Amino acid sequence: MTPGVTVWRCRGCGATFFPQRLLCPHCHGDAWEEDRVHEAVVEEIATIRHMIGASDWTPRRIASVRTPEGLLLTVGLRDDSGPGATVVLSEEGTAPYGERRRS
Numbered sequence: 001m002t003p004g005v006t007v008w009r010c011r012g013c014g015a016t017f018f019p020q021r022l023l024c025p026h027c028h029g030d031a032w033e034e035d036r037v038h039e040a041v042v043e044e045i046a047t048i049r050h051m052i053g054a055s056d057w058t059p060r061r062i063a064s065v066r067t068p069e070g071l072l073l074t075v076g077l078r079d080d081s082g083p084g085a086t087v088v089l090s091e092e093g094t095a096p097y098g099e100r101r102r103s
């Protein structure tokens, strides 16, 4: 598990995206630099109860989370965080996850 989630910032105008785009929709630039975001606020929760082709699927929760830069990410939730909660972001392989910050 890697702390943070990779996002891509346009070198032309500074806009940040996830996942990566080929061209920046704002300035049509194609030069990017990677950045990492470590925290976001939960906006919406959804539960995926079934996955086609997966026989051992257990229901799991995904969340739309908003980063401080205003970027909206969809991440898997590792705990019962709800809307308004600040979650810490991490990556497992290329899949982003979030869980409540431990104090």
Ligand SMILES: [Zn+2]
Pocket (backbone or CB within 6 Å): 010, 011, 012, 013, 014, 015, 024, 025, 026, 027, 028, 029
């Ligand atoms: Zn741009």
